[in-house]
Amino acid sequence: MTRACATLTLFLGLPQGTMGFASSFSACRSQASAAPRTALLRAWGRTSSGSSSERQPLRHLRRRRSEGLVASLSTKGEREGNPATEEEAQLLQHLSSPPKSQRRHQQQPQQPRTSTKRGTTRKRLTSTGGLKSLPIVTPSIELLSHASRRSKKVSQDMLIKNARNRSRKWVAERMDMLGKATSKPLRDIIRQYKHQLPILHPFEATLADLTVRAREKTGERTLQSVLDDVNDFRKVALEISKSAAREGKLGEKKSEIMQTMDAGYSRMEDHFLTNGSVLEDLTEIQKSLRSLPIVQLHLPTVVLVGAPNVGKSSIVRAVSTGTPEVNSYPFTTRGMALGHMFHPETNARYQIMDTPGVLSRPDGERNEMEALTLASMQHLPTAVIFVMDLSGHSGHLSSLDNQMQVRHELRRRFPRRPWLDVVSKADLPRLELEKAKEALPEGYLDLSTLDGTGVEELKTRLFEMYEIIERILAPPPEVQR
Template sequence: MSSTSRAFNLLHKWPIPSSKVSMWSKRKTLGIISGTNGTRGASVMFCHKLHSSTCEVTQDGSKRPPVVHSHNPKEEKSLSNNQSVGAFQKLPMVMPAIDILSSAQRKARNVTPTKGIANIAKRERNRAAKQLDTLMKELAVPLRTYVEIFPNKKFLHPYECSLIELTFGEGNYEKVLGRVDSLRKRLISVGKEHASLCAKSTTKREAEERLSEGRKKLQEAFNQGMNALDDLLHVAKSLRCMPVIDPYLPTLCLVGAPNVGKSSLVRILSSGKPEVCNYPFTTRGVLMGHIMLNYERFQVTDTPGLLRRREDERNNIERLTLAVLSHLPTAVLYVHDLSGDCGTTSNDQFSIYKDIKEKYGDKLWLDVVSKCDLLEPSASAHVLDDLDRYKLFGPEGAIPVSVTSGLGVEELKAKVYQLLLSQMTRLPEKEES
């Protein structure tokens, strides 16, 4: 018996539960029966794809229960999105509202009536209905694309979800997308209504008047909701500018009070070039750089400074720092400034440090005392308590560093390199795509 006959017999031996066979299955079946697949292996491979209600056919002809796989694209997409960051860089380019309107009007005017209509009134109402339908679609389709492609927050990485909430406020991202979708629905409703009126016109003049009225109503509806598109454009620009942190690459996160010298350390450690000024909260977002040490590539993040206050009193700028620490696998470089130059007292820095160390002490950790060239040499040999010792030397094991004089910089780079090598062992394994 030929391979084609065996395949044909196998296909008819096992009942298929549904009578509806997809076009793909039909094409494959025809290909096997006609011998286009050529080999017995190809025939059996196709049989292996078919699931009966009771069993599956293997290459040796034996039976076994079918293995059911999930083929839900939305589910697979959501699971994939939930495993990694970088969704913001995949956002579509949002066209300004005025450009969408101008393009739609131009394309609608170029629509001609269906050929072969001799009657003038019928030809004009056909043209009017088609132009309004085109105008409606050219306005509504981009909006539908935006609503579908912008990510749902519940499928985002927790870090990116936090960035959205802290940047735009709780629920505002969803409100913008909801307004865009409402505008789309309104345009479709108005467009269909007036296109239907055009199609019912009895004279050429009536069709022209209804076309003019339909254009006016669609433009009015679009103008009333175009602020939603402007807001979406702002959202897209803001999200696309946010730094991408690779969770599979060792990352160093600089933490501390405002103006303690974190940005200066980022500049000497990495390729990042954050603004360095002598006032608090220079860093108002998460800034990224990369470190190249011994031909190894690492990430470094400069985060906004933390003030001494309760968790529920922190502003969104401070919460960006906590989002990085909470949701990303990072090592911590905690920066202390004991010179009195940063605007946050040593007492307050000590309190902030203890709070953060208690919450995130499970992370790999390195302490640095910056601006050590501004510190007065201490002659005290006796330290009364932890706070007194902190005011003089910083935490135990802290590295004294001065960016101005270069003191301690090389030691810091060596310690950072060792810290990031250790961090590498803690990273999640990257899934094969």
Template sequence: MSLAGRRNATGAFQSIPIVPTSDEHLASALKRAGRIGPNTKLKNEAARARNKTARQMDELVKAISTPLGACVKGFPAAERLHPFERALLDLTIGLELYEKRLARLTSLRQSAVQVGKAYAARAGKAANKKEAEALGVEGFENVAAVYKKGATAVDGLKDMAKQLRRLPVVDLMLPTVALVGAPNVGKSSLVQILSSGQPEICDYPFTTRSIKMGHFYVDGRRHQVTDTPGLLNRAEEDRNAMERLTVSCMAFLPTSVLFVIDLTGQCGTSPATQWQIRADLRARFPNKPWLDVFTKQDLLQDVHAQAQGAAATEQPQTLGATGSAVDSDAGAGNELLEEGEGGSQVVADLESHERVRNADREASSLMEASETAAKFSWNDRGKQGLDAPTIAAALSQAIWVSSVTESGLDDLRSAVLRMLQEQNKQEPDYPEGV
């Protein structure tokens, strides 16, 4: 498959063939071979018996070999899968076990063919009718014995196919917003809020919870929004399958990230630990479109007000004691707009300058908070000062929302729209190796 093909090709598991049970397959093969009758054109009894037995063994080999071969070919090669589907395969089955089961089925097929062909050849050389018929009975029994000995390969493949076909299909052509964060911070509720309709429920075999996926439109273009399993503050090699699904979603899909933080700590993860999770992901995926969201604003009104006050105080200090520089730039822009000469360029320049200022402010705040966060481990539970107000001040551009009072939901929708409109102007940023 070409590079572009791998980028856009998903749903490979949905085309996996239906695998019969080993009992059904063997019974069907024996029945088909047993229907082969004698060739009436042959007048010699021994010749007719030799011919019949040889053709029965050939048919038995074909009835076993062809379906098994089709099954093996129907399973996609792991190295040709889209990286996200390859990650799902590893999480659901395991890459090593996947290859092992396919190899076992191929080995069973080859063994059955070898035994069947050997009996067909012996039957063709039988001295008389009795010997030919005896070889037929013996051949059927031995081929069946070989098959039954390796029947677990067939049944294992059937179970594997069933699991893989159940995996949800992700449309790579649709931009995706992934809600990421610690467990129980409110990601699922936000999916419901952002979706234009009822979100779909996506079940993954290796998770203990369902994943909600909704859709909405930006400038007439359809987008996906999905929650993800919660992340704990631990090393990548220690993550469970659910956490690895979240990381795979960020690594291999063209996602924008809404990082959801519960500063109350009622989710079971302290604000300091949530900060560490965020810092780790931000460092790992620095080029992802990113929006921070604080939930449960109704329980954090004092912290919210304090953060707003700090942001209001900080802005004039960054832009100037009175903000006159901005006022002057804006005035110049208005004058040019009135005159109709280059006003658009001035406004664009102003917007660009403001984005740079905002980025500088966030970078400065993040650096200060990161130095504090670096002192923490999973058991620190927000000691040494990295508390809710500190994090709120560091992420001054974050959106505050409450699903109870519905405060900030319109701001969240607007921020998501702006982020996606900007992203849609750019070419998809596919991960390396896709």
């Protein structure tokens, strides 16, 4: 891992308060689309003999303990305290390079790691996009059709002269192939989820947690519950194929052996048509997670934070080059405007991000939108513009007292982040200006996106903040040996 990644890791810090996925993930129950049985049996090369077993609902095997698919995602140390301040303090050490004589003796910063159940550790991802690597779930009917085609390709061993013995081996091998072709893809999906989720970048881990927390509020099941059902579904399918293979080996007549194979295919079909909706449940979760927007970590970013309705989105539109894109998240109806700015001399590209409003209240009472704002400040290499509105038109939740309380709390959490205070809507009468003069920090900027007051000054200040972040993200000079 390069020093640049190590520097970025120290700047971002470890995730704090990230809730376990197993207690949060959920999915929508969807109905299995039933295909005609004759069509499926035709794909196997045989038709049903009419002796198919009665459909049985999936009997859930013994439930695993609800300890969380990725309970190791957040260690006890990460849940306690407030690491943001410590990492920001270390950030300043990287703003000035040490003498060359000291560089070779410096200890390399440790990459963030996550524990596993066996006590070993794996490095967390230092880039976003890990959710795009989650496995794609094959629909149940498609998986069954693919497995049946593979089993159909199994040919008889013509070296066996006895017709009964030849049929016994053929049926056993076809049933064995049917079981493997249905079980292995599902087993691989479960393993990939268990591997990928614990090592997500902290910002993406927070987004995933917020997404499924919102789904859980609608009464849907957790991800752990869905994955347990998929594993139970896989085990039942494998047992059906093994049972049919055993029965085929015991057949006395060729006709009985063929009927055993037909019955095995029929039981497998019944199982998929009755219980295959569990795969559609996992598909719904997968779609939600893979659709989350990706934030470019290599681009210096400034986030606009503040109480609701203070004019953050208007500021993003005013300073952006072109029309800002709107990133949508499943857990909120309000998207985040993401604009881009280009340096007038170097043409370097930067990001400016609007965030949902934050209210003055304990973290335990915050909603998903507020948690998204805090995550963008904690886990992304960002500078901060705190936006205030003194016009009195932002609602009672955005009163001057509430806005100053929010500012005080955020500034306390992130004391060393590059920071600029902006008072928006300068074109409107300042109903609370006299009261605010004592509370407003020195060096704040008056701004109006309507008449352009302070917009050019804001752009200048933004480029100064971008340069600070750019210095942090830039890799250090090569160490001379």
